[in-house]
């Protein structure tokens with residue numbers, strides 16, 4: 001029995017916002033993800049909830065008294081759960097709120113969606129064991145998976161300032177690279193530019209400096225999840241990453257989706273956390289009964305590419321791969337507990353990346369580095385174009401959804417970003 005479920009997850013619920021009831025909608029009344037939007041790029045920022053093709057102004061509806069998402073995220077799970085219940089009751093068919101709330105709706109395609117919150121700190125983990133193994137083979141054929149991998153959730157501190165919301169465009173980064181036949185490195189545009197298919201956890205309530213978050217409390221500190229594309233310059237990465245890890249190969253741009261799907265919305269899709277018999281069990285500080293029973297989340301993930309040629313021909317994007325967050329080696333609760341075990345304080349709005357989420361099969365890889373085997377095997381796209389790494393004009397679109405028999409499917413919307421040509425060196 002899943003004690004996380006409540007009346008808001010009832011698959012029978014329908015909304016008076018008709019578009020929310022369409023079968024393919026990512027935002028039925030069972031989802032209710034939060035975002036930050038404005039009327040026009042310069043308009044006042046508001047907290048919105050996505051419902052079908054619309055966004056509801058949550059403050060105008062009288063449900064919150066702030067327009068600041070970080071303030072909302074800092075609230076207790078009890079307060080947030082009551083807010084979700086009130087949103088659900090107000091948006092379901094037959095609700096007495098309909099007449100009042102109709103004027104607080106705007107079509108999503110008429111508003112500007114911003115980063116959903118201020119991201120103070122960003123940490124990227126490495127929970128995709130299939131990614132870690134495949135990439136490890138490319139960088140270190142003799143020791144693909146380092147001996148710590150199955151004991152410690154590996155991560156590095158990333159950079160928050162260059163995180164953008166879906167729709168982000170950025171110039172191909174310059175960086176120091178050294179080719180296999182070159183004696184000295186050269187500063188030049190990266191020619192092995194890649195994406196990484198990830199999910200991001202946005203921290204809700206923080207913890208005080210010096211006070212670790214135990215496994216039993218960890219999920220009370222997770223506000224929700226977004227899609228995350230951790231754009232990566234592989235040639236820069238290969239040259240710079242030892243001994244201190246990724247640096248300029250990762251911090252030129254990272255893109256997240258605008259809607260935060262709350263942990264409560266994900267409740268129907270929780271799955272057990274299981275370790276293969278041959279693998280070590282987590283140390284006690286990374287273990288709990290609740291985590292074993294339902295620490296994982298079944299989130300189906302997809303990567304799509306839209307090249308310049310596809311756009312010019314009026315073709316839609318082509319799918320590159322599919323995978324699932326349930327294959328991650330560590331859970332959301334374990335990431336939060338591990339990150340704070342030394343007393344490190346997490347704050348509302350901090351972003352924890354999952355790491356590239358590749359599935360067990362080669363075609364389920366979450367990066368071009370893996371799909372092209374380090375650039376050796378070019379992929380052929382549906383229109384006949386080939387790719388090893390990204391070319392100028394390429395857009396990458398990440399999508400995610402949760403589906404389970406007996407529940408309404410929910411989705412994350414899109415996380416889209418596009419590569420522009422490198423700027424010329426001054």
Ligand code: MN
Pocket residue numbers: 124196198230353355356
């Ligand atoms: Mn990453």
